[in-house]
Amino acid sequence: MRTSGVVMPIFSLPSDFGIGTLGRDACDFIDFLAAADVHVWEIMPICHTDSSFSPHNALCARAGNPLLIDLQPFVDQGVFSSRELSRMDWGRDRAKISYSKVAAAKYKALEMVFDALGFLSDSSFDRFREDNQDWLENYALFAAIYEQFQYLPLPLWGDGVARRSHAELDRLRIRLDRRIRFYEYLQYLFYGQWGQLRRYAAQKGVRLMGSMTFELPETSVELWTDPAANDVSFRDAFADRWKQRLAWSRRLYDITKVYRRVDGEEVFAFYEPTWVTADDFCETLLQIGRASAGDLAAAGRYTHAFQKGFGERAAARHLPHWYDRTAIAYVGTCSDDTIRGWIKTLDKATAQDVNEYIGTALPRDQAWSVLRTMWLSQAAIVLSPVQDFLELGSSSRLSGFENPADNWTWRLRRGSLTNRLAQRIARMNRLFDRGGRQ
Structure with a gap:
């Protein structure tokens, strides 16, 4: 296998309603990738996040993000009109996601959908609840309680709830019954749309790469129901938990990336059943989980990022x-700057090293020269953020801003992905033998 991929979060896709979704714009992006002869789309985590809206802070490893649900099907069903949606406040900045406004508007719209459709006789919803009962009930209860406590961290919920007192949870199940069903219904909607998107990607020859964090956050269903969920002390229990997570990931993605960061050091490991068995992959994860920050450099064979090849470290x-x-290589990680932004921050000596390595010092050529250098390498898969194909600057990076509120807010402008750009990427893929249906 020799191919290429593009890193593009679904939430950053163009949209008329504040945030990218699983609908038509996601299919349009797949069409662009197919035209560009790109066969891997790394989408970033799609989980229901906590109030930070960081994709790495999942309330539940299995729950999809309701903000990504496409509303157009419910316009078609007459739940509301496009005009009603456009009157809601989704934020005015077409270049940035306003999460507080998007969340308020999206949940208002989804509550309208739930009121109209959520209590109709629907055998497919009943079947979804039955098929996913091992996680859905706990998730929906957790999400409803999280909302009830105004999105405070789990330790601030009080001992009775945090420690899952039966009496306390029974009381909350009765009190929050309608809200629990609401969150179950949102997962039904999300995974219905996700299934359609994945089938469309497969038809176009595009493989979906998803990602998950190694450690689950403190405020998550998994740690609420199993405080040892992050424990690497017991090999068998650790392996069992990860096999369950991997089995779930196979339902969602073609390739799964597992990410860990300790004291600024990063490591990735990739799971795809034809590359590695679940048992062997769990052994790799066990090694990563037990590694200290200093040891992660040795595990760095799982991580290749062009930008980390230059500078003091x-x-x-x-x-x-x-x-x-066998390498899977990136221009940079999701916390790194764009190529143009990164080069501008380098000291003179390091910038000269980069320019000599890529063969140009001309700003207008640097981004594509880095891409070309990556593409001609031996790596099995090379990936770049879409921003670097568009030669965008630091304001378009995904994360790593001084103000954390600016992280994960970048939005792709509609019309940016032209036929001309697709043809340019396709030529590079064919020139370096990374094209063709994989």
């Missing part, structure tokens, strides 16, 4: 001439 393994034929 440079490591040679990140330079493309060292990639082997």
